[in-house]
Amino acid sequence: MRIIIVSMFTALLLNACGGENSSSASSSPATSAAFKSWTPLPRQTIDADTRKARLRLLNDDGTDTSTVKVWWYGVSSFVVAAGGHLFLLDAWEIVGAHSNYVPITRDDLVALKPEAIFIGHGHFDHAADAGYIASRTGAALIAGDSVCDTARKASTSAENAIAFPCLKLGLEGDNPAGTVFTARVFADMAPVTIVKHTHSEADPTSLLEGELPLVYVPELLPFVLNLNADLAETIKFLMSLPDDGGIGQPDGGSWLYHFRVGNFSWLWHDSTGAMPEQDPIAQAIRSAISTLPDCVDVQIGAIVGFGMLTSGYRDALSYIEAAKPKLFIPNHHDAWAPVIGGGAGSYEAQWTNSLKALTDAPEQDYLRDPEDYLKVRSFAVNDARWASGCR
Numbered sequence: 001m002r003i004i005i006v007s008m009f010t011a012l013l014l015n016a017c018g019g020e021n022s023s024s025a026s027s028s029p030a031t032s033a034a035f036k037s038w039t040p041l042p043r044q045t046i047d048a049d050t051r052k053a054r055l056r057l058l059n060d061d062g063t064d065t066s067t068v069k070v071w072w073y074g075v076s077s078f079v080v081a082a083g084g085h086l087f088l089l090d091a092w093e094i095v096g097a098h099s100n101y102v103p104i105t106r107d108d109l110v111a112l113k114p115e116a117i118f119i120g121h122g123h124f125d126h127a128a129d130a131g132y133i134a135s136r137t138g139a140a141l142i143a144g145d146s147v148c149d150t151a152r153k154a155s156t157s158a159e160n161a162i163a164f165p166c167l168k169l170g171l172e173g174d175n176p177a178g179t180v181f182t183a184r185v186f187a188d189m190a191p192v193t194i195v196k197h198t199h200s201e202a203d204p205t206s207l208l209e210g211e212l213p214l215v216y217v218p219e220l221l222p223f224v225l226n227l228n229a230d231l232a233e234t235i236k237f238l239m240s241l242p243d244d245g246g247i248g249q250p251d252g253g254s255w256l257y258h259f260r261v262g263n264f265s266w267l268w269h270d271s272t273g274a275m276p277e278q279d280p281i282a283q284a285i286r287s288a289i290s291t292l293p294d295c296v297d298v299q300i301g302a303i304v305g306f307g308m309l310t311s312g313y314r315d316a317l318s319y320i321e322a323a324k325p326k327l328f329i330p331n332h333h334d335a336w337a338p339v340i341g342g343g344a345g346s347y348e349a350q351w352t353n354s355l356k357a358l359t360d361a362p363e364q365d366y367l368r369d370p371e372d373y374l375k376v377r378s379f380a381v382n383d384a385r386w387a388s389g390c391r
Contacts (some may be wrong), residue, residue: 024188034168040187041140043084044115054110057104062086062112068261070377072367073258074102075125075333075341076270076302079112083189083261087116088139089268089300093129094336098226101335102373112135116185118144118192120270121199122252123151125336130201131155134164142167142185142194144252169194174251177273178284182293193258193292197285198273199251200305200315206276207310214308216350219343222335222370258292262381267323268297270332272305275318282318295390298379299362301326302332302344304349313354321358324391328355329361329377334369344368360391 046054046061054061058071062081071079093106106129117139119127127147134141135155141148141164148166155161168185177344178194203211209309256269267289299320307315320328330351335343348366357362365377379386 016293020271034170035181037185038183039165040184041085041115043115044331045195047152048097050111050113053108057108058374058376064179066381068266068379068381069263070266070300070329070379071374072331072372073104073109073374074334074369075336076120077126078268078300078331079109079114079170082259083186085115085186085189086112087118088114089118089135089257089390090120090270091117091133092125092128095228097228097338098223098335099138099228101226101229101320101370103370104161104374106132109133112161113137114139116140116142118257118268119147119252119255120255120257120268122147126270127151127252132158132309138162138164140165140167140185142169142183142192142257144169145171147252150252156332169196172251174253177281177356178288178337180288190260192212193294195256195258195288195292197254197269197271197288198281199254200271200302200307201274202306202309203276203311204275206314211311211314213310214312214350216342217347218339218341218346221334222340223338224342235302256289258294258296260294264297264379264381264388265294265386266300266379267296267325268300269302269319271302272307272315272319274307274311275315284323288320289319290324292323295386296323296325297386298327299323300329300331303330303347304333304340312352317354317358320355320362324360325362326385326391327365330367333367344372362391 051061054261058079060069060081063084065084068082073079075092077092078088080087080089094102110133114137117130117134119130122144130141131151131154134151135158141151141214145168148168175196177196177198181194182191183194184191254271258267260263273285301316301319303316333344333347335341344367352364352366355364
């Protein structure tokens with residue numbers, strides 16, 4: 001039976017996790033002091049234990065400067081090796097409804113000794129393990145103020161906790177959507193461009209304009225085959241919900257990151273805000289993405305969000321139209337929670353057809369769960385393909 005995603009459970013989540021309100025944002029950036037006081041991270045020398053852990057988990061020690069390598073580990077979380085550094089995009093081990101679905105744990109992530117953790121927004125499925133990992137590795141946290149504060153609060157209970165720096169991007173209400181920041185996070189890498197955008201949200205007015213809810217058949221087999229029988233793990237999952245950034249709590253702002261190494265650049269975002277054509281907030285986000293200082297060679301973007309309740313894939317496609325990547329890689333589409341995390345197979349055909357319908361559509365590398373978890377994607381930074389100019 002085909003299931004429309006506007007279920008009672010999903011609607012409750014929608015009401016609890018609504019997108020941030022950017023219309024009341026302050027006109028002056030509140031993050032300028034944090035940016036001025038930030039000290040770029042130097043290159044680190046990894047020890048033997050860290051090298052061993054990286055080779056065991058990734059089959060790579062993360063120090064090669066000639067390639068950018070990306071490993072997906074669930075929802076919108078990625079391990080990245082770039083410019084001789086290893087860092088995380090989002091930080092959450094999938095727990096709760098099932099177990100051992102992703103072949104890596106948060107303790108494994110600690111063993112990798114990431115140098116930094118970039119958080120797209122602070123909801124639990126993106127940031128719940130940020131404090132755990134940072135307080136055990138000293139990894140720098142790049143995130144909204146409330147996400148950093150929550151991570152530091154969580155770290156106080158950790159035995160032998162390590163202090164970690166935070167590059168605070170502002171409070172949720174600071175800076176209007178479309179604000180662009182530049183930060184040299186690593187001393188020996190190009191600056192990272194950071195765009196304030198909005199969390200996904202339903203747009204009921206789009207129904208009046210002919211848009212339709214997305215219809216899909218969620219995959220339930222992953223939850224049956226990986227049934228969670230660990231009460232402690234379920235409790236850990238439930239305890240993450242009330243924290244700042246959990247369901248019904250502020251997301252700390254939504255942030256999009258654009259990185260460059262050599263000729264290669266990539267854009268990553270773990271949510272896609274509502275993008276009505278004439279909406280001024282959507283126009284500001286679209287303008288910021290389309291005028292990034294460098295080309296977007298690869299875009300790693302969320303294709304699943306609350307906007308699907310009313311507008312299908314409109315929002316995700318709008319981000320792609322603005323970025324004009326040469327290659328698109330989807331995220332946030334795996335079976336991380338029953339029904340609302342449908343699994344990659346649930347969306348693939350409809351999404352791929354929608355992407356191909358775009359004018360000058362990019363190529364696609366469609367991630368599938370669980371087979372693509374921790375399967376490396378490797379990009380030679382000086383490949384002629386990336387030096388050929390923007391699309």
